Amino acid sequence: QHRGWFQSSLLECCATRGMAPYKQVLTHGFIVDADGKKMSKSIGNTIEPEQIQKQYGIEILRIWTASGDYTEDLRISDEIIKGSVETYRKLRNTVRYMLGALDGWTEDEAIAPEKMPGLERWVLHRLAELDAQVKAAYNVYDFKRVMSLLINFAGVDLSAVYFDIRKDSLYCDPRFSTMDAWDDATAVYGNRRRAARTVMAAVLERLLTWLAPVMPFTMEEAFLESHLSGKAESVHLLLFPFTPVNWRDEExxxxxxxxxxxxxxxxxxxxxxxxxxxxxxxxxxxxxxxxxxxxxxxxxxxxxxxxxxxxxxxxxxxxxxxxxxxxxxxxxxxxxxxxxxxxGIKCRRSWKYFDPDLADPEFPDITPRDALAVKAWDATHGE
Structure with missing residues (x-):
């Protein structure tokens, strides 16, 4: 008897030793099918964990477990597991995108929050909010809340908003490696890209450590491919990073x-x-x-x-x-x-439409911003 074991062991240990046999216990409800019915081989509604592992991998089973409300009976079915597969895909793609966006990243490129555009400071605010919420949820074993918070952050705040808006900056703004050739106009765009990558580095470190308990293999793989790999032998040897309180800005x-x-x-x-x-x-x-x-x-x-x-x-x-x-x-x-x-005309580099009268004479078919980026690259890398 699953639930009876905790009761009987508690009573026996208290009676014979004067103390509880465990410091903390986390138990869960029964595993039932999609309709809430008890699983039975005679009914044919059983799902074997090995079957899920072979078909989708163990991370999917872990996501399903962490996403459920274990204070009640836990439902499982092919459709529910497919939902966990979709969750895995979204989280993995979010991390994968940042790994690509941070290619070649070093701390030398980092820029202070007070020099960042408002959008980047908003992301830092969201990280500060999440830091408190995720840690609080983990401390009381509320894994469902952890997953809900991080799925929403990855899918809405990052993918649908931040990544979408900053994609143009990442692709087309002047790169940090061309900083020696920046003038004041170039620096405006170049610092925007620096700020975006600085924020993504902060986001990646937190997502990897926050998700590592639930998706240990995927986060380990991402960690080893990231700029963070020099900090420890494994992501599981890292603590949750410190998040400055002053990142939070309600106004x-x-x-x-x-x-x-x-x-x-x-x-x-x-x-x-x-x-x-x-x-x-x-x-x-x-x-x-x-x-x-x-x-x-x-x-x-x-x-x-x-x-x-x-x-x-x-x-x-x-x-x-x-x-x-x-x-x-x-x-x-x-x-x-x-x-x-x-x-106007379509920029060959960023695909934005612009007034050709404003174009740089040397680069008449791209926007002035794109011309600055190309010139900075040529000046530091050779034409």
Whole structure:
């Protein structure tokens, strides 16, 4: 009897030794099928762990275990396991993306938080929040909460927002290796890329250590391929990294919540444009966004909305009235998007549309930013 063992051993040890036989015990409910029925070979609803291990690998079984509420009976089925496979794929791809983005990373490239753009400081804020939440959940064996927090962070904050926005910077901004050739204009873009990689290094270290108890083999493999491999022989010999308290910034988080509110409406409008074949990619658009709430408009102060919307241009208009025919979302009143087509020529390097009159004469077919990056590369690496 699974549950009876804890009771009988507790009573016997207390009676004979005057103490409990264990310091802490974690037990769980019965394993049942998708309908909550007890597994039975006669019914044919059993699932063998070895079968899952052979088909998907042991990490999938560990994710299923950690994602369940062990205070109740745990359900398992082929469909539930497929959900764990999808979770594994998303987490692995998130880590894999950062490994690629951090190729060649050294601490020399790191940039201080106070010199970072607002988007990077928002990610640091999220890391500070997660650091407290993940540690607290692990301390009380709430593995389900750990997985929920990290799956949401990887899938929403990172993949759907941060990675998507900063992809252009990672690919096209001047590289740190060209820093010797930076002038003031080049440094603006180059430091943005440095900040992105600095933040990704911080994110990767935390994800690897936070997920290592649940996905030990995958996180070990990633650790050995990362810049962190020199810190220890194994990821399992690392402690959870210290996260500075001053990374947390509630005022900054509130500002970015407003920005993401507007961004969600713009993203919805661009999806409609793609579906209707009016644009192929978001960079073909230059939306005009009418916003009734002045606080939402002010949230964008110091930010380039086109970068955040992943468009070639964007205009924010503070107005209480729309001109009709724009895109709206029912849960976000006061934000109306008019997805205009971007004008100009398409940059061969970044695929953004830009005014050719602003182009560098030496590089007439790429944006001024891209021309700075190419010049810096040529100056330090040879043409």
């Amino acid at each position: 900054l988080a509130e500002r970015w919540a407003k920005i993401f509110t507007v961004r969600r409406v713009v993203t919805g409008a661009l999806e409609v444009e793609r579906r209707e074949k009016r644009i192929g990619a978001s960079l073909e658009a230059a939306p005009v966004v009418h916003i009734a709430d002045e606080a939402l408009v002010k949230a964008f102060d110091g930010e380039d909305p086109a970068d955040l919307f992943i468009t070639s241009g964007a205009e924010l208009v503070h107005t209480l009235e729309g001109k009709g025919g724009g895109f709206t979302l029912d849960d976000t009143p006061g934000v109306v998007v008019y997805p205009e087509k971007a004008e």
